[in-house]
Amino acid sequence: MGVQAATVAKGRQPAPSFTSIRGCESDALDSILQLARKIRAGGVGHSRRGLQVNLFFEASTRTRTSFEVAGRRLGLDVVNLEVASSSVSKGESLADTVRTIDAIGPDVIVVRHSRAGAPEVVAANTAASVINAGDGAREHPTQAVLDAMTLMDRFQIASMADLRGLSIAVVGDIAHSRVARSNLSLWSLAGANIRLVGPRAFLPPGFAEAGWDVHHDLENGLRGTDVVYLLRVQLERQHGQMYPSMGEYHRRYGLTKHRLERLAPDALVMHPGPVNRGVEIADELMTDDRCLIQDQVTNGVWARMAVLDFLLDRLEKVSC
Numbered sequence: 001m002g003v004q005a006a007t008v009a010k011g012r013q014p015a016p017s018f019t020s021i022r023g024c025e026s027d028a029l030d031s032i033l034q035l036a037r038k039i040r041a042g043g044v045g046h047s048r049r050g051l052q053v054n055l056f057f058e059a060s061t062r063t064r065t066s067f068e069v070a071g072r073r074l075g076l077d078v079v080n081l082e083v084a085s086s087s088v089s090k091g092e093s094l095a096d097t098v099r100t101i102d103a104i105g106p107d108v109i110v111v112r113h114s115r116a117g118a119p120e121v122v123a124a125n126t127a128a129s130v131i132n133a134g135d136g137a138r139e140h141p142t143q144a145v146l147d148a149m150t151l152m153d154r155f156q157i158a159s160m161a162d163l164r165g166l167s168i169a170v171v172g173d174i175a176h177s178r179v180a181r182s183n184l185s186l187w188s189l190a191g192a193n194i195r196l197v198g199p200r201a202f203l204p205p206g207f208a209e210a211g212w213d214v215h216h217d218l219e220n221g222l223r224g225t226d227v228v229y230l231l232r233v234q235l236e237r238q239h240g241q242m243y244p245s246m247g248e249y250h251r252r253y254g255l256t257k258h259r260l261e262r263l264a265p266d267a268l269v270m271h272p273g274p275v276n277r278g279v280e281i282a283d284e285l286m287t288d289d290r291c292l293i294q295d296q297v298t299n300g301v302w303a304r305m306a307v308l309d310f311l312l313d314r315l316e317k318v319s320c
């Protein structure tokens with residue numbers, strides 16, 4: 001886990017932060033995953049004290065709600081800055097907004113922002129721990145933790161290392177996906193076999209040359225895989241370079257029951273949400289037993305409680 005080299009106010013220590021999976025050690029991630037399971041089993045007390053401030057500059061349903069529930073369940077005071085009605089709307093910069101929040105004395109700041117790297121700007125201007133809740137198309141590290149937890153549950157495996165050898169096909173808009181970037185980093189650390197599936201425009205340049213197993217044809221990409229991880233077509237990040245039409249995308253890359261049964265009948269289906277029904281996934285699969293979307297959302301609370309608890313534990317040790 002990386003400690004930010006923050007330029008915080010004189011005399012205050014930078015706190016441990018969680019802004020990226022890249023650079024994390026397997027042991028730290030596995031500790032968080034084990035902690036999430038322990039919290040779910042009732043083996044960790046909910047008696048934390050402290051202040052968590054959620055700064056969501058971009059829309060969110062799952063991440064924001066689960067971070068709020070996670071903080072409250074741990075015993076933290078949780079404040080949501082309403083960005084639209086804050087001084088951000090008067091032109092206050094991100095750095096000045098964070099310095100202002102920092103003066104109120106938060107222990108943790110959770111930030112979502114449309115700009116890649118925004119969590120590092122936050123960390124450079126606060127003594128609080130910073131958690132990246134999604135920055136542009138770069139990273140969404142807590143999504144990767146909750147996804148790993150969901151896979152470990154379904155495959156009844158004890159540790160992150162046991163994901164080794166699992167075949168995971170990631171289908172869709174990988175180029176614009178922060179979820180994909182964080183998951184690819186975590187699954188690579190664990191040793192999973194990863195396939196990237198989608199049209200050329202949705203695959204990051206250079207990945208095939210770098211040795212990733214790239215498929216432009218859904219049939220080849222899905223055949224025999226253990227997990228199909230679908231990604232949302234990010235309409236807001238396409239900048240006019242859309243796939244010809246969403247109907248055409250569904251025809252070539254959309255997952256239907258028929259396709260799943262023909263290519264990988266035992267595969268589990270995941271999606272970070274929000275879902276474009278009838279684009280990435282057919283309606284009929286949303287309630288299929290193989291579809292883990294609701295489990296992912298449920299695990300989001302346990303995973304985020306674990307990340308908060310893990311950082312606060314280290315914060316207390318840093319402060320001693």
Ligand code: CP
Pocket residue numbers: 059060061062063064134140143272273274
């Ligand atoms: N998966 C995810 O980040 O969803 P939200 O945008 O609803 O938080």
